[in-house]
Amino acid sequence: MKDGLERRNFHRLKYPLEGTINITSIKGAPNNLPPLHVKSRNLSEDGICIEIKPVEVKDINLLSGQPFAREHSIHMSIKLMPDEPLFEAIGEVRWYDIPRDECVYQVGVAFIDIKNNGKEQLLRFLKTHKSKKGFFQKLFK
16 A cells, blocks of 8 residues: 555565674764674565664664664674575664564664675565465555
């Protein structure tokens, strides 16, 4: 449904993946934060929804600034395929939500730079899982 509220351009694949993220400053300033372990809620060609437990991220506001001009980015490493290298991308937080019935943040991250052969790897992963009944959520008619 494209009613002005839905901003996604691609279908979402509901699939639980595990990975790590590192929060880094756009200015290159070190923050000395350990990597955070995350799970995915869904994934598309242009982004991922990750779930993380509330953690204290010292003096970092992931949502600061205008889109495409944030103060921090997220470096992601995710195992998509068992016999392939990690999918690595840099992303930017676009939205977040805290469901009322869970103590988990849902964070929408747009891919702004996909490393190495990651784009082909991601498309192959999505195509592989697209035909499995119940995994692919159609957003638009």
